[in-house]
Amino acid sequence: MKLAIDGGKPVFEKPAALPPWPPVDPETAETLKEIYLGRKWSFYGPNEVEFNKLFAEYTGAAGCTMMANGTVTLEMALLALGVGPGDEVIVPAHTWLATGEAVVYRGATPVVVDIESDTLCMDPERFEEAITPKTKAVIPVHLFGSMADMDRIIPIARKHGIAVIEDCAHAHGGIWDGKHVGTIGDIGSFSFQQSKTMASGEGGACITGSEELSETLGRLSHIGYQYAAKQGQAGTPPPVGLICRNYRVTEFQAAILLSQLKHLKADTELRAKNAEFIRKRLNAIPGLQVQAPGKKATLQSYYNFCIMLDPASLRPGIDKKKVQEALWAEGASAGSGWTGVMYRQKLWSVPENMFRIASCENAERIVPDRLMASNLNWLMLSEEETELYCQAFEKVMAAYSK
Numbered sequence: 001m002k003l004a005i006d007g008g009k010p011v012f013e014k015p016a017a018l019p020p021w022p023p024v025d026p027e028t029a030e031t032l033k034e035i036y037l038g039r040k041w042s043f044y045g046p047n048e049v050e051f052n053k054l055f056a057e058y059t060g061a062a063g064c065t066m067m068a069n070g071t072v073t074l075e076m077a078l079l080a081l082g083v084g085p086g087d088e089v090i091v092p093a094h095t096w097l098a099t100g101e102a103v104v105y106r107g108a109t110p111v112v113v114d115i116e117s118d119t120l121c122m123d124p125e126r127f128e129e130a131i132t133p134k135t136k137a138v139i140p141v142h143l144f145g146s147m148a149d150m151d152r153i154i155p156i157a158r159k160h161g162i163a164v165i166e167d168c169a170h171a172h173g174g175i176w177d178g179k180h181v182g183t184i185g186d187i188g189s190f191s192f193q194q195s196k197t198m199a200s201g202e203g204g205a206c207i208t209g210s211e212e213l214s215e216t217l218g219r220l221s222h223i224g225y226q227y228a229a230k231q232g233q234a235g236t237p238p239p240v241g242l243i244c245r246n247y248r249v250t251e252f253q254a255a256i257l258l259s260q261l262k263h264l265k266a267d268t269e270l271r272a273k274n275a276e277f278i279r280k281r282l283n284a285i286p287g288l289q290v291q292a293p294g295k296k297a298t299l300q301s302y303y304n305f306c307i308m309l310d311p312a313s314l315r316p317g318i319d320k321k322k323v324q325e326a327l328w329a330e331g332a333s334a335g336s337g338w339t340g341v342m343y344r345q346k347l348w349s350v351p352e353n354m355f356r357i358a359s360c361e362n363a364e365r366i367v368p369d370r371l372m373a374s375n376l377n378w379l380m381l382s383e384e385e386t387e388l389y390c391q392a393f394e395k396v397m398a399a400y401s402k
Contacts, residue, residue: 003399005329011392012331016385018377022199028259035251043231044222047254052205054261059180061188061207063214066249067221070169070191070204074102076247077187077206078137080216081163083108087136088356090162092122092148093341093363095141097348099167104350108136112343114359117366118292120144120306123359124152130358131156137163142171142181144337144373145275145302147294150176150184157185165189170303172197173268177296182207187217192253197268197303197376198260200253221247271302271379274386278305278379281390285397287313304337304373307393311369318400320369326400327372332392334372341367 002008035041042048048066056064067073083089085107091099093112100110113126122140138157140148148166157164164185168174172190174181182188192203206217218227223246224238238244279290291306309320320336327334339345341363343355378389 001395003326005326010330011388019380021377031255032252042248042250044228045251047251049228051254051258059183059207061183062209062211064205064207065217067204067247069202071098072247073189073204073206075105076220077165077189078106080213083136088134090127090130090138092141093360094367095342097342097345099139100342110355112357114362117362119146120291121146121148124149126359128156131160135162139165139167141167144170144304144306146291147176147297149295171301173264174301175298176294178298183209198257200256203249203253220244268301272300274379282393287397287401302376302379305379307372308370313401315400315402326396327392330392332389333374333378337373
């Protein structure tokens, strides 16, 4: 079949009916109007308190603390666990730069380790190899549509007395061996930024199984106020030396997220079902390998659907860019995600003497020339259009493979 990029008929004769993202609904719009007219916009408002309660219950955590965004949640998790100048924190090579920069905000040193070639998440062996007497914490990232191997990471961390912060910015609704991500380590950090699985424009949350840590996180992000305190009525003061910030969220964000939480399980199950259908089809195509889900994923959540391309399978003169262009012409999506591994992203401005690369071979090999990604709403199409999505890859790879 002649490729659409060469003048042939595209697989998608009309654009795919992608659900708009982030989702909106009229009922939430009315709630936002009520909040606006009610003038109670922030400071432990009823929606914020309710979301903290319900998200903790949904995930099985002892407590949840909403914050302004998913970067400060990482920063406050590090602060709550005592990470500071002179400490090292181990992070994966492939993640959004906030994972590493939050460490720098604390005056600590990010130590970068390699990823697994199938899940694209932190390699537990490389993590253990990078541990030094200065290592205070590790931040495994549940990336795109997989989960870091917590069954291997947790015992290593415990053996060395290292705190574990799960970066769950891509993993809302994900379950590892019966436990919601973010509840396996010491603290779980979530982002609710515009593109995320749960989205409120900006926003974030930390969850933890420790009531003491939850209390500390609440104070750290609310200028020292006791949890759910009224403005101007601080209750008991924060401990001396606990220098607190103002990273509060608003009632508007909390109301949006309360609405989305109602649909999280059903939407996660739908995306996981469609992802498995696509995975089987695409993994059968020579030259393609879909990102593997978490090794013990009870329910895998998705932020992106990632496919790795083997350049050696392609005809001379064909590379990832040409494959992507051909897929777009067929009506399917296959972006490149971020501009590179964490320390090569365009916005990464940390001087070389402020971070250390311990290992990065897989990340440097896979991310620039092999990795392609479709946004999560491609996993929410009808069965008919999901079939067309698979056919687009089959058509392009048949034309461009050796």
